[in-house]
Amino acid sequence: MTKLKKCRDLLQKIIEEIIPCILFCVLFIVFIVQVVMRYVFNNPLTWSLEVTSICYVWIVTLGACYAQRLRSHVSFTMLYDAMPEKKRHFLKMTGNSLIFVLFGLLYIPAIKYIINLKISKTAVLHLPFSVVYSPFIAFLSLILIYLLIEIIEDIKLLLKPEDKEIKPL
Amino acid sequence: MSWPLIAALIMFVLMFLLRMPIPLGMISVGIVYFLLKGLNPGILSGQIMSMLYSKYVLIAVPLFIFSATVMNDGKITEYIFKFANGLIGNKKGALGHVNIIASLIFSGMTGSAIADASGLGAMEIDIMRKNGYDEGFSGAITAASATIGPIFPPSIPMVTYAMLSGASVGALFIGGMIPGVLIAVALMVYVGIISRKRNYPAGEKAPLRDFLFFTFKAIPALLTPVILLGGIYTGWMTSTEAGAVAGLYAIVVSFLIYRTLGVKSLWKMIKSTVRQTGIVAMMVGASAAISYIVTRENVASTVAELVLQITQNKYVFLLAVNISFLILGMFINVTTIQLVFIPIILPLVEAFGINLVHFGVVIVLNMMIGLSTPPFGTLLFVTSGVGDIPLKKVIKEIRWPLVGMLAVLFLITYIPDIVMVLPQLLN
Numbered sequence: 001m002t003k004l005k006k007c008r009d010l011l012q013k014i015i016e017e018i019i020p021c022i023l024f025c026v027l028f029i030v031f032i033v034q035v036v037m038r039y040v041f042n043n044p045l046t047w048s049l050e051v052t053s054i055c056y057v058w059i060v061t062l063g064a065c066y067a068q069r070l071r072s073h074v075s076f077t078m079l080y081d082a083m084p085e086k087k088r089h090f091l092k093m094t095g096n097s098l099i100f101v102l103f104g105l106l107y108i109p110a111i112k113y114i115i116n117l118k119i120s121k122t123a124v125l126h127l128p129f130s131v132v133y134s135p136f137i138a139f140l141s142l143i144l145i146y147l148l149i150e151i152i153e154d155i156k157l158l159l160k161p162e163d164k165e166i167k168p169l
Numbered sequence: 170m171s172w173p174l175i176a177a178l179i180m181f182v183l184m185f186l187l188r189m190p191i192p193l194g195m196i197s198v199g200i201v202y203f204l205l206k207g208l209n210p211g212i213l214s215g216q217i218m219s220m221l222y223s224k225y226v227l228i229a230v231p232l233f234i235f236s237a238t239v240m241n242d243g244k245i246t247e248y249i250f251k252f253a254n255g256l257i258g259n260k261k262g263a264l265g266h267v268n269i270i271a272s273l274i275f276s277g278m279t280g281s282a283i284a285d286a287s288g289l290g291a292m293e294i295d296i297m298r299k300n301g302y303d304e305g306f307s308g309a310i311t312a313a314s315a316t317i318g319p320i321f322p323p324s325i326p327m328v329t330y331a332m333l334s335g336a337s338v339g340a341l342f343i344g345g346m347i348p349g350v351l352i353a354v355a356l357m358v359y360v361g362i363i364s365r366k367r368n369y370p371a372g373e374k375a376p377l378r379d380f381l382f383f384t385f386k387a388i389p390a391l392l393t394p395v396i397l398l399g400g401i402y403t404g405w406m407t408s409t410e411a412g413a414v415a416g417l418y419a420i421v422v423s424f425l426i427y428r429t430l431g432v433k434s435l436w437k438m439i440k441s442t443v444r445q446t447g448i449v450a451m452m453v454g455a456s457a458a459i460s461y462i463v464t465r466e467n468v469a470s471t472v473a474e475l476v477l478q479i480t481q482n483k484y485v486f487l488l489a490v491n492i493s494f495l496i497l498g499m500f501i502n503v504t505t506i507q508l509v510f511i512p513i514i515l516p517l518v519e520a521f522g523i524n525l526v527h528f529g530v531v532i533v534l535n536m537m538i539g540l541s542t543p544p545f546g547t548l549l550f551v552t553s554g555v556g557d558i559p560l561k562k563v564i565k566e567i568r569w570p571l572v573g574m575l576a577v578l579f580l581i582t583y584i585p586d587i588v589m590v591l592p593q594l595l596n
Contacts, residue, residue, distance in 0.1 A: 020443045021436070024231060031232070031413030035406060049225065056228045057221045060454060063447025064192065073190035073448055074502045078545060080188040095187030095194075102200040103193075106210045113211025114218075133218040140214075143193065 015138060016066040020059045027055040050124045054132050061135035065142040071150075086158065093154035100147045107140055173205035174466050181459075191505050192448075192455040199458025213458060220457035224332050225409065227453060231446040232412030233323050236393070237279035238438045238445075239419040241288040242429045245390055249274050250292060252387035254372065255380035262364020263372025264300055265310055266357055268293045272314035273353045274387075276321040277394030278419075282540055286315035286551045294556035300370055305562030306363065312541045312548040312563065313356055313570035319537055321349030323397055323415070326503055326533045328408070329453065333511045336525040338408035339401040340592040344530045347591060348581050352534075355573035363569075389422040402595055449504060456508035463512055473517050483521040487582050490514060491535055498539015499546065506536060526592055527585045534581065538574050541567055 034048040067073050080088055114137060117129040180201045184194030196217065203210040221227075253270040257263045275289050290311040297307040319326045322342035331338040363369070375383075397415045400406040406414060423430040463469060480486055497506050511532070518528050541548045543564040553560040581587045 021439045060450040063443040064451035066444050067447040075188050075190050076185040095189040099193050099197050102197045106200050109211035110214040
């Protein structure tokens with residue numbers, strides 16, 4: 001069990017932290033090189049636009065998974081905050097379940113669509129768009145997992161019997 | 170109105186009511202629409218990804234987030250504060266003024282109001298409390314001055330607006346400078362009046378030697394906006410490249426000059442950048458779902474016809490837009506408002522012949538004011554949180570700063586030259 005957990009943690013770390021962080025470094029360095037090449041060596045790069053755009057797409061998509069794991073996506077909490085605790089769990093669970101079902105419906109069509117993009121290629125590097133857009137599949141998979149975890153958490157909290165407060169005599 | 174559109178609208182409302190993470194909610198709205206319309210929902214994933222892939226200008230967002238994260242270090246903010254302190258000297262209510270000036274300087278390095286209020290703000294509130302200022306006042310002035318962050322360049326909301334409208338990022342940045350300074354002046358007038366009324370303490374005039382020392386220490390930080398805007402305006406760099414150069418500059422300065430940065434902390438900052446980028450930019454990607462619906466259902470032209478039936482007057486239109494955005498800004502996150510509503514009203518802005526740069530600066534200032542408008546303005550919560558001040562007290566004191574900011578909003582809405590003079594001069 002602990003081995004499985006370690007494996008999962010490592011995978012999470014690689015997909016959500018290490019890959020996008022390295023890509024951010026690449027993006028950053030390519031920009032600097034691009035400016036230097038243009039002004040110092042008078043030799044503008046042709047491939048930099050594409051490389052940075054691809055890095056960006058990957059950073060955003062994987063970073064969004066990271067943000068979902070840390071539960072730091074923006075949401076509208078006014079109604080939620082105004083509710084008693086039990087109702088909050090119910091509200092959040094309903095919302096998450098709705099997204100879960102809809103994302104579930106998107107899952108297979110999205111994979112098929114992205115795989116089909118292998119015929120169209122980027123202009124300079126001739127990379128198939130199925131590769132460029134592939135993190136979206138990781139995004140859908142991870143979001144589904146995280147949503148499920150949150151839904152189960154909320155159900156558990158909902159089913160937990162009311163803590164009866166024992167009044168001190 | 171078609172059935173799929175109605176269902177999508179219901180889903181859109183549910184996204185808010187059921188506390189869904191906004192980017193996931195927006196994608197869900199799209200899925201509902203695609204399914205009911207009988208379209209292949211797989212296309213939606215292509216729409217979202219190509220929105221991210223093709224909007225080159227948005228790559229500036231992670232770069233600005235990164236340089237702000239590096240610069241938002243305790244030691245650097247302290248130098249900025251001390252420098253501002255030396256500038257103000259022994260005026261009455263000095264710390265209130267210092268709070269504003271430091272925010273103005275800080276906003277030249279970051280594009281985010283929340284970063285300003287939580288980093289620099291926490292320190293300012295602490296010092297103000299020790300010197301006998303009311304906590305409500307300290308919190309309110311910190312929240313209000315943080316508003317300057319995204320008005321004065323660089324600015325992430327302006328980059329998003331540029332992506333939506335096609336207006337030049339450079340022109341928007343430079344157009345925000347005078348309004349940013351005007352907000353600072355308005356707030357300083359307020360601080361001046363209140364300080365006399367409540368007899369807030371005067372500052373201490375720093376000895377010239379100390380002042381020179383702090384100026385010297387603050388200079389590298391002060392140069393960030395100069396490099397950024399200089400790079401863009403001389404045509405040397407695109408705004409996105411300028412973001413990268415500013416990031417590099419931030420690394421060099423904090424590594425070599427301030428010595429606040431190590432390899433380990435750098436990795437942590439990159440991680441935080443990735444997370445923040447995921448939050449902001451995924452919203453942009455997800456908004457592709459909404460804009461697909463808006464385009465397919467001709468929402469923009471329907472709204473345009475409706476508005477043009479009611480009024481043909483540009484000034485009435487601007488007033489109506491300002492009021493509706495202020496109300497929206499009280500409840501909904503800034504990026505969400507921008508992504509959903511700007512594309513809908515943009516055709517009208519063009520029909521009325523309003524300059525896109527002017528409109529952009531007005532709308533960004535408007536939304537930033539929303540951040541400090543009670544009862545739900547995010548900045549109020551942030552300052553009350555970091556300063557450990559009861560929210561009620563901050564809300565009570567924010568009234569007059571709000572009036573000042575609204576006055577500036579009114580001014581720049583109806584006198585476009587205030588915004589446009591610098592961009593026109595530099596073109």
